[in-house]
Amino acid sequence: MPVVGTVPAYRTELPDNFKAYTLAFPTWQAYGDACYKIFNADIGYIVHKQFNFLGRELKVGAMKILTDPDKTLCDLEEILKDPEIQKQTEEVKRDFEIVLVGMTALDIEWQEKALNTILAGTGVGN
Helix, strand or coil, X not given: CCCECCCCCCEXXXXXXXXXXXXXXXXXXXXXXXXXXXXXXXXXXXXXXXXXXXXXXXXXXXXXXXXXXCCCHHHHHHHHCCHHHHHHHHHCCCEEEEEEECCCHHHHHXXXXXXXXXXXXXXXXX
């Protein structure tokens, strides 16, 4: 798979049988319940917190910088003062990335349905 992008914003196209998501939870209990249920459903790979190196309080601001070619780290302090950024930061404080890998198209479809059922049961919408 070719990897493209400017450091540190690398991107690649995932094969059709891979799905990657960042999931945010309303409470730590919902977060833990989802991890437990995902493990028991035998789906996906839960991976590290992508912006852990920046800290929970900075990840939304960091994403703003990484997705806006006119922004740099020098803009971070001002971005973090924005009430909308502060609201979003609070909403995504409890999160993790998950990668689903299906052996067939039906397998990946089933895994996504299972994940959606788990998320609905933990208070997270689609």
